[in-house]
Amino acid sequence: MANSKYEYVKSFEVVDKLLPNTWIVVRIDGRNFHRFSDENEFNKPNDVQALNLMNSCAVAMLEEFTDIIFSYGVSDEYSFIFKRTSQFYERRASKILSTTVSLFTANYVKKWKEFFPQKEMRLTPSFDGRVVCYPSNVNLRDYLAWRQVDCHINNQYNTCFWMLVLNKDKTKKEAQDILKGTQTQDKNELLFQQFNINYSNLPAIFRKGSCVFKDKVEEIVKHTERGDPVKRLRKKVVVSHCDVIGDRFWKDHPWILDE
Ligand SMILES: Nc1nc2c(ncn2[C@@H]2O[C@H](COP(=O)(O)OP(=O)(O)OP(=O)(O)O)[C@@H](O)[C@H]2O)c(=O)[nH]1
Ligand SMILES: [Mg+2]
Numbered sequence: 001m002a003n004s005k006y007e008y009v010k011s012f013e014v015v016d017k018l019l020p021n022t023w024i025v026v027r028i029d030g031r032n033f034h035r036f037s038d039e040n041e042f043n044k045p046n047d048v049q050a051l052n053l054m055n056s057c058a059v060a061m062l063e064e065f066t067d068i069i070f071s072y073g074v075s076d077e078y079s080f081i082f083k084r085t086s087q088f089y090e091r092r093a094s095k096i097l098s099t100t101v102s103l104f105t106a107n108y109v110k111k112w113k114e115f116f117p118q119k120e121m122r123l124t125p126s127f128d129g130r131v132v133c134y135p136s137n138v139n140l141r142d143y144l145a146w147r148q149v150d151c152h153i154n155n156q157y158n159t160c161f162w163m164l165v166l167n168k169d170k171t172k173k174e175a176q177d178i179l180k181g182t183q184t185q186d187k188n189e190l191l192f193q194q195f196n197i198n199y200s201n202l203p204a205i206f207r208k209g210s211c212v213f214k215d216k217v218e219e220i221v222k223h224t225e226r227g228d229p230v231k232r233l234r235k236k237v238v239v240s241h242c243d244v245i246g247d248r249f250w251k252d253h254p255w256i257l258d259e
């Protein structure tokens, strides 16, 4: 049967091409993870295995979608940056967003047992997603700085909050009142005075979040007949908990934003 009678419906589809020559950022975030974390008894305020699971899913994303040049994750969220010149799905927003969210979610479920071998997963996880284009490297770096500052603020607050609740028998309301109006320095003092914790010594994965990107690493590709190793520089997806606010990281990894 000829389909021409019905084909006009296709013209209702809207064009959703993302601006050319801009960094495409897809940020996904766990839906109702407050409850998901409770039900699955994640450690408070940070569950290192839950974070490792998120990171492992991000690594899988960079391996599958080669246009992703960098990603940054904290808590139940991950931001994926597609290179400026990406022609992935002809830059169609809905395609890029939906495949990113679904591939990440599928990996999260698939890899759960690897990170929580003793825990049957409770509830079905899902993630929302949004896509934003940034025209300049400065905008992109400011975006990442915004997320990393957010990580710092939340982690410092949550660390104080849960120390007060779990170790000083404060109610959640009392802990909230104690922390109300406090500045960064006050929270550092509180942790040090009351719990002998030096905030800057806490694991970097909690304080800085996680960066997943392709780094140049030396790998032994073979051995000569005499048994000497032959090394090559290879690009490999790595996870690092570095500072992305200052210039250092970007000076050390110029290929990420130059690509
Ligand atoms: N215990 C624990 N909870 C976590 C951890 N990471 C994330 N969460 C929880 O996940 C929540 C994530 O915050 P949001 O994304 O703002 O809130 P949400 O509940 O996911 O709600 P929506 O994102 O709006 O659907 C946090 O408030 C925590 O309750 C963790 O490592 N340990
Ligand atoms: Mg969430």
Ligand SMILES: [Mg+2]
Residues within 6 Å of the ligand: 029, 030, 075, 076, 077
């Ligand atoms: Mg969140």
